[in-house]
Amino acid sequence: MENADTIAAVATPPGRGGIGVVRVSGKDIKSLTLKVVGYVPEPRYASLSKFYDEDGQVIDQGIVLFFPAPHSYTGEDVLELQGHGGPAVMNLLLSSCLSAGARMAQPGEFTLRAYLNNKLDLAQAESVADVIDASTSEAARCAMRSLQGEFSSAIHVVVRALTDLRISVEASLDFSEEEIDHVHHADVSHKLKSVQAQLEHVLASARQGSILREGIWIVLVGQPNVGKSSLLNVLAGEEAAIVTEIPGTTRDTIHRTIEIEGVPLHLLDTAGLRETDDAVEKMGIARTRSTIEKANFVLLVMDSRWGITSEDRAILDSLPSGLPVIYVYNKIDLLDKSSLIEAGNGELEIYLSAITGAGIETLRQKLLELAGWQPRSVGEGAFMARQRHLRALTATREYLGNAAELDKEEFQSELLAEELRLAQQALSSITGEFGADDLLGEIFSRFCIGK
CATH class of the missing domain: 1.20.120.430 (tRNA modification GTPase MnmE domain 2)
Known part of the structure; x- marks a missing residue:
């Protein structure tokens, strides 16, 4: 495929950095290169060069790379200008390229041209974004x-x-x-x-x-003060949520991502589900119910001293139909009870202590198992789908x-x-x-x- 226009964009993240890169791609960008760099560099060799604006003033000094078609990422002539990574410098350098005949690239347009020019297929093109967005x-x-x-x-x-x-x-x-x-x-x-x-x-x-790509979305629900925030903290390995003895402390959804065997687990601690007259807490509960709709699993956290109560059953009845639920009985340290897993009537029950850590590793492995994750030897052959x-x-x-x-x-x-x-x-x-x-x-x- 041939494109009549030349595109340009800053290829490095916004903000300050040691190096910033402006990328240009087009059918024939030698004339643009002459205006911005002053000469056409030898193909695929890094050269130290000065970069000029439309008035011939020096903007910056850095490395220039020229990849003539078809041996480039997009299959077109590609120019990469590597300068100092300040926002002002990058903006000036991009403006110089635009003044020399390029236009601003649309999101993903470089990879789109690579696909249209048979440099990548669709699955490979999508993998470019997946490499960038990978969380583990x-x-x-x-x-x-x-x-x-x-x-x-x-x-x-x-x-x-x-x-x-x-x-x-x-x-x-x-x-x-x-x-x-x-x-x-x-x-x-x-x-x-x-x-x-x-x-x-x-x-x-x-x-x-x-x-691996999507991760597993897990929502912690339950009555106030049963240890949801403590469980989130011990799974996340940090004090992500405030823990107090006061019911209703968590007013908003708290999100943390952890990694188990390379798999991202997105943990969402929510406001305790209960009847309340507190306007702010009501908003938190409303957000909790919205969050639950997006979950792969729900951890119904309960106090092991009381077992499942009528209030817990009311929470169960309010959950979306078909959403897998793991029954987590917390605070077994207060009962001097060892951690264990029980399955009754097709329901999975895990007894643990968020304070001592007993049963936490069992919970982690069970979450991977329920999500369908296979041992590492199988995962090593996985495709980013x-x-x-x-x-x-x-x-x-x-x-x-x-x-x-x-x-x-x-x-x-x-x-x-x-x-x-x-x-x-x-x-x-x-x-x-x-x-x-x-x-x-x-x-x-x-x-x-x-x-």
Whole structure:
């Protein structure tokens, strides 16, 4: 793809820093480079240069790098100006580039051009933002694997296998009069099962990556003064919330993110749920109920001395239907009771002490288990997947399941071919590749159909 205009932007975060970078990309930016730098640098060599404004005055001095097309991030000519990282200097340098013929880049436009110029596929392009936004070291490594193309490669393996299966089915339908070796029904079934198995492996890895990317949102709810804030503090490893004996101390939602085995856990301590005439506390309770709607899990914190009370059951009844709840009985130190886990009637109960730390590690591991996180050896092969990727993989699984059912019946080849087409369409949406013309090309490249 060719873009008529040249774009420029500050590529480093706002604020003061030792170094700041202005990036420029366009079809031919040599004339802009001459105006801002005074000469066109040797490709891919760092040069110490002066930077000039539109009046020829020196703005700054720093490193200039020139990457001619197509060997650049965007696939276009790219110029990087590395100067001193003060906001005023960066603004002057950017203004000079704009005066020399560039325009301000839109958010993500450099990566968009990289995708449109076939430097990255869609999954890799999304991984650029995931690397930047990664909240844990494990998430950063996972995002980098996706950026380097491991996720896309895994998708391509399944797409190739699915293409091979579609060729076998569709060629026999569309070109039945030609001299083509028809694939037996058993062979089609075998190939279909193989594709399904490959997809399940990719889906499992993608789900692990989604946990790393999104994290787990956990809301602590319960009556006032049962130890929610103390539990948040011990899980977070810091005094994130004020702890007192006065009910209603927590008036607003407190958010802390912790890391367990590389997985980000977003902990939300909320105002105690109770009837109150305090206007400020009422606002906190309203925010609590709004926060609960977004949670993956709810920790219902209770005082182990009293067990589950009618007030606790009222809180349970107010929670959204289907939201997983872990029953946490706190303050076992006051009962001289050891920590333990009990499961009754399908409900998980954890006994612990936020003061002594007894049972805290058990709670951490149970949260990972309930979220679907696998051991580190599995997580190391995870792909940084977004919700759209999971939806596409799940849709592909459904289409393949439909195809498997049709494969059991006779004279259903047309419907089987359609389910396989939909499966490939859903799967290929992850990387933004493959269409009907691609399948036709594959068919003609493998079979001597016409003369």
